[in-house]
Amino acid sequence: MNLVNVKKVTLRKLEFSDCSRMMDLVNNKNITKNLLDRFPIPFTFKHAHRFIENAKTTKLATVFGIEYKGEYVGNIELMHGQDVYRKGATLGYFIGEEYWNRGIASAAVKMMIDYSFKYLDFIKINALVFDKNIASQKVLEKSGFKVEGILRKAVYKNDEYLNEIHYAIFLDNYS
Ligand SMILES: CC(C)(COP(=O)(O)OP(=O)(O)OC[C@H]1O[C@@H](n2cnc3c(N)ncnc32)[C@H](O)[C@@H]1OP(=O)(O)O)[C@@H](O)C(=O)NCCC(=O)NCCS
Known part of the structure; x- marks a missing residue:
């Protein structure tokens, strides 16, 4: 299924043709610098292939490629909570730098939340953001996420300790 919105942003399945x-x-x-270390530099064709292979087969996440005006520009994924966390899921995304500040991530996040609350059995979507990542905080706040708390020095990234802001949005106050 493809989800399309008025900003010409589409969420669709990732394909191996997206690897390069x-x-x-x-x-x-x-x-x-704003992602988990499972996105290293260099990020090789092999890393991309493994990521897409996993996206196609896993039951532990819902992963889409993001298209803007028909061009593949990034990914958005929802990691499904397990065990006692199974009614929640955690959002992650990136947009290629040349496409920043056109509202693409904000549109993709809204579409992913709509999809999750409509078709998946979650009552809460979490998003964890490094505190220096203002653009992502803006995206989440524009999409209705609220801050739940700040975990100090929760992240060790590029030889630096970072605080992490925990955001969430709930099904019961989402319209
Ligand atoms: C975060 C990211 C996904 C945003 O993508 P995007 O398509 O540019 O996002 P949008 O255009 O929808 O919104 C970005 C907002 O941040 C604002 N912004 C961007 N950089 C900013 C900065 N340094 N300071 C303040 N605001 C900033 C933009 O003005 C825009 O807000 P506005 O619509 O009110 O003007 C993109 O920068 C990215 O992929 N970053 C690296 C990976 C990442 O951070 N992923 C998220 C991990 S939690």
Whole structure:
């Protein structure tokens, strides 16, 4: 299923034909500095292939490629909570730098939340953001997420300790 919105943003399944573009988009320190270390530099074709293979087969996450005006520009994923966390899920995303500040992530996040609350059995979506990542905080706040708390020095990234802001949005006050 493809989800399309008025901003010409589409969420669709990732395909192996996205590997080399994904490699190009992620191979950028301005992207990886705000992501988990499973997105290293260099981010090789092999890393992209493994990511897409996992996205196609896993039952533990819902993963989409993001298209803008028909072009693949990034990914958005929802990691499904397990065990006692199974009614919640955690959001992650990136947009290639050349496409920043056009509202693409904000549109993709809204579409992913709509999809999750409509088709998946979650009552809460979490998003964990490094405190220096103002753009992502803006995206979440524009999409209705609220801060639940700040975990100090929760992250060790690029030889530095970072605080992490925990955001969430709930099904019962989402319209
Ligand atoms: C975070 C990210 C996904 C945003 O993508 P995007 O498509 O540019 O996002 P949008 O255009 O929807 O919104 C970005 C907002 O942040 C604002 N912004 C961007 N950089 C900013 C900065 N340094 N300071 C303040 N605001 C900033 C933009 O002005 C925009 O707000 P506005 O719509 O009110 O003007 C993108 O920067 C990215 O991929 N970063 C690296 C990976 C990452 O951080 N992923 C999220 C991990 S939690």
